[in-house]
Amino acid sequence: MAAMAPGGASSSEIYKGHAKRLLLPTWLVIGVFLLVPVALMATYSVLTKEFRGGVIWEFSLAAYDQFFLDRGLFGDEPPRIEWTYLTIFWRSIWQAGLATLLCLLIGFPTAWFIATRDARMRTVWLLIVTVPYWVNLLIRTVSMKFLIRDEGPLNAVLLWSGLIDQPLGLINTNLAVQLGLFYSYLPFMVLPIYAAVERYDFALSEAAADLYAGRWTTLRLVILPVVRPGLIAGCILVFVPSLGAFLAPDLLGGAKSFMIGSLIEEQFKGAAGNWPFGAAAAMILMSIVMVVLLVYARAQTREATA
Amino acid sequence: MKQLDLRRFPGFFAITLLCVVVLYAPLLVVSVYSFNASTSITSWGGASLAWYVDVFTGPESPKFQRAAMNSLIIAVLAGICATLIATSAAVAMHRAGRFRGKTATFALINLPLMVPEVVTAVASLIFFTAIGFSGGIGTILLAHITFCIPFAYLPIAARMQSVPDSYEQAAMDLYATPWEAFRLILLPLMMPGIFSGFLLAFIISLDDFLITNFVKGAGVETLPTAIFGAVKQGIKPNIMAISTLMLAVSVVFVTLSWLIGRSGQAKKTE
Numbered sequence: 001m002a003a004m005a006p007g008g009a010s011s012s013e014i015y016k017g018h019a020k021r022l023l024l025p026t027w028l029v030i031g032v033f034l035l036v037p038v039a040l041m042a043t044y045s046v047l048t049k050e051f052r053g054g055v056i057w058e059f060s061l062a063a064y065d066q067f068f069l070d071r072g073l074f075g076d077e078p079p080r081i082e083w084t085y086l087t088i089f090w091r092s093i094w095q096a097g098l099a100t101l102l103c104l105l106i107g108f109p110t111a112w113f114i115a116t117r118d119a120r121m122r123t124v125w126l127l128i129v130t131v132p133y134w135v136n137l138l139i140r141t142v143s144m145k146f147l148i149r150d151e152g153p154l155n156a157v158l159l160w161s162g163l164i165d166q167p168l169g170l171i172n173t174n175l176a177v178q179l180g181l182f183y184s185y186l187p188f189m190v191l192p193i194y195a196a197v198e199r200y201d202f203a204l205s206e207a208a209a210d211l212y213a214g215r216w217t218t219l220r221l222v223i224l225p226v227v228r229p230g231l232i233a234g235c236i237l238v239f240v241p242s243l244g245a246f247l248a249p250d251l252l253g254g255a256k257s258f259m260i261g262s263l264i265e266e267q268f269k270g271a272a273g274n275w276p277f278g279a280a281a282a283m284i285l286m287s288i289v290m291v292v293l294l295v296y297a298r299a300q301t302r303e304a305t306a
Numbered sequence: 307m308k309q310l311d312l313r314r315f316p317g318f319f320a321i322t323l324l325c326v327v328v329l330y331a332p333l334l335v336v337s338v339y340s341f342n343a344s345t346s347i348t349s350w351g352g353a354s355l356a357w358y359v360d361v362f363t364g365p366e367s368p369k370f371q372r373a374a375m376n377s378l379i380i381a382v383l384a385g386i387c388a389t390l391i392a393t394s395a396a397v398a399m400h401r402a403g404r405f406r407g408k409t410a411t412f413a414l415i416n417l418p419l420m421v422p423e424v425v426t427a428v429a430s431l432i433f434f435t436a437i438g439f440s441g442g443i444g445t446i447l448l449a450h451i452t453f454c455i456p457f458a459y460l461p462i463a464a465r466m467q468s469v470p471d472s473y474e475q476a477a478m479d480l481y482a483t484p485w486e487a488f489r490l491i492l493l494p495l496m497m498p499g500i501f502s503g504f505l506l507a508f509i510i511s512l513d514d515f516l517i518t519n520f521v522k523g524a525g526v527e528t529l530p531t532a533i534f535g536a537v538k539q540g541i542k543p544n545i546m547a548i549s550t551l552m553l554a555v556s557v558v559f560v561t562l563s564w565l566i567g568r569s570g571q572a573k574k575t576e
Contacts, residue, residue, distance in 0.1 A: 012471040013403035015484050022398035023411055025391045026455065030414050033452040037429035038421065044432055054435070106328075109321040116313040125322075127564060132329040134556045138515045138530045139549045142537050143332035146339070146546070151348045153335050183328060190325070205312040215315060244422035246516050251537070261424045261516075268431055268520065275432070282428045289422050 038286075045279035053273045063280035085263065085281070092259040093288075095174065095249075096242035099181035100189075103238045104231065106182075107189030111230075114190075115197035126194070133187035141247045144180050145171065148252075172254030180248030188237035196230025229303070236296055240289055260285050333553060340546040347543055357547035366536075366544060373532035377512055380447050380528060385508035388454035389462070392503055393496070395455075396463045397488065401471065418453040426453060427520035434521055441523015449521050450514065454507035461506060465499020466492075498566055505563045509556070 015022070045063050047055040065071075070082035114125040132140065147154050150167040158164045170176045204226065208218040224231070246261035253259070260281065267278025340358070344351025361367060395415060399408070418426065430449045439445050473495065474487040482490070493500075515530040522531060529552070536545055 012401045014401045014471050014474050014478070014487065015397055016403045018484065019398040019402040019405040019408075022394045022402065026395040026411070026415060029391060029452055030417060030455060033430070033433070033448055034417060034421065034426065035414075037433035038425070040436060041425070041429040041432050106321055106325050109315065109318040110325040112315065113318045113322040123564075127560070128326060129329065131557060131560050132333065134509055134560045135333065136513050136530060136549075136552055136556065138513075138534060139336075139552055140332065142533070142541060142545065142549065143336040145537075146347070146541050147332045147335050153339075183332070186325065186329065202312060209312060215312075218312070219315065240420075240422065244424045246424055264424050264428060265516075268428060278428060279432065282425045285422055286425045289420070293420055 041279045042283055045276055045283050047276050049274050049276045051273070053268070053275055055275050060276070063274070063276040066277055067280055067284070088258055088263050089260055089284070089288075091174070091257070092243055092261075095178060095181060095257075095259060096239050096245075098178060099185065099242045100235050100239045102178075102182045103186050103189035104235060107186060107234060108193055108231065111190045111193035112197050115194050115200075129187055129190050137184060138247055140184060141180055141251050144183055145251050148176060148179065171252065172257070174253070174257045177249045177253040177257045177259070180252040181242045181245060184245070184248060185238040185242055188241070189234040192233040192237065193227065193230045196227040196233075200226055229300070232296065232299070236292065240292065243289065244285055336546050337550045337553065340543065340550040342543060342546075345543065347541055347546070357543045358551075360544050361547045361551070364544060369527070370529070370532055370548060373527040373529045376443060376446075376527065377529040380443065380450055381508045381511040383447055384450035384454050384511040385458070385504045387451045388458040388507040389500060389504040391451070392455050392458035392462050392507075393500055395459060396466050397492070400463060400466045401474075401492075415459055416456050419456045423516050427517040430517060431520040441521055442526050445521045445523070446518050446526070446528065449517050450511045453514070453517065454510055457510045458503035458507040461502040462496065462499045465496055465502075469495045501566055502563050505559060509559060 044055055046059055046061060048058040048060040048062065050056050066082070067085050068082055069079040071077055071079050110129065114122060114129065117125060146152055148168075148170045149155070150169060150171060154170075155164075155167040158168070159166075170179070200223065204222050205218055208222045213221065244261050245259060246265055249257055249259040249262050250265075264278050264281050264285070266272045267274050267281070272278075339347065339350075341353045341355065342350055343354035343356055361370065392415075395411075398405075399412065399415075421429075426449075430445075434441065434445045469492070474482075474491045477487045477491050478484070513530070514528075515534060518528050519531050519534070522528070527535070529548075533545060533548065536542065
């Protein structure tokens, strides 16, 4: 994502003077169909709700008020903190964080193993790990649901082997959502780490070994710091989509594993039908993601200049 | 002295195998069960192609075929449009020197990757409703072109960086116009990148559920939204057959793009 800096090494000037004309379609399409809509969404979040979906063009902070403050059933009590939505956001953040951590713990050794094969086996392993990424996410999530259902093959095998005497009851739990997120975004973790390990100079490991560092000491003090940009890129690529995920919590989770994506969806497609509130929740989600990306970008520029 | 193999860490191979098992187990199980003769999804009733026949001739087949057709049309058109726009942008970003707003443009191209999908979905729905576009193939297509641009851009820009501009320079020394240098020199050299850009955009468009579900309006379905609607009422064997077919299509596409990528690399090292 951030591999190609603008300008950079190839600042060829063959078509100098044509940049504006060449970029016009990009500016138009992304500007009109993404920037303008996001600006409109920000506007909708401070408008008054219309009861059957849509808005009335009247300024109101009701959506944010509803999100953060509890004013009692009739709205006349002194405001207290509203925990309903903060709980959903908090659950999304730790689910996404845990999925990121799990992907990292499994993804790093996998990426390392693949990057240290010889050239031919490397491409084979890489293909094996990337193929699932290309399979439709909905299909993958449905497949996971099929596998871990109470009557599904996973429980059938475990029951048959005598390891358990009743189904695990995974479906509709936070654990099932976690499994779904981990499964959905694992390839996103492996690929950037693989790219970093592939560039790793093994002379560094040799130097560490010459200085009597053991294998794990070398990993901790030499390898991990060197491949850190890859680790961080992988974490971002897993955390950001997990945070706003819709399919995994919707198909694998239940009422107690509700996440931001479902909360927002419900305001537009579901029974809730509160557009300004949905827009406000989307604005808050986007702000969290933008903060994460900004911190990442700043850390990168600091590393580049240091 | 026993040489310490610096590349080996005990346990890493086991974790890699675990990784592969986790990635493939659900897909494998669904593929196997799609050949189940039984109408129940729980018990195994012998191997059969019954559910594949059902996908093409069964009572639900017209619905899924129409949805598949819509998905295909949208993915091809979105792929082509995104590839054209991304190619044009890549030329500006890598072959037109410095210009004002270059950094901002780079951020703009990558914006669809940075905004969470559900946010893009909400924003698009609000936008299309506000300007009075009712949902349909048109709105889906416009939304898909937008989020496919960065995916098409990545391989195209990567390829452009690896092609030195000396060929075009030579052409222009021989009085080629910039357009001729682009069309006769750069474009043919770019083809592997442009093709992988198109494939990537095509797959990403085909994959999308969330944004499509928001902007599609009533009555129009793509394959993912049709499958989602069906799965909400429980996983049925015909869904598993459709899933396995889509799985097969994905595998064919990845292998294809991998082979094209490899042939591009082979030429480079010659």
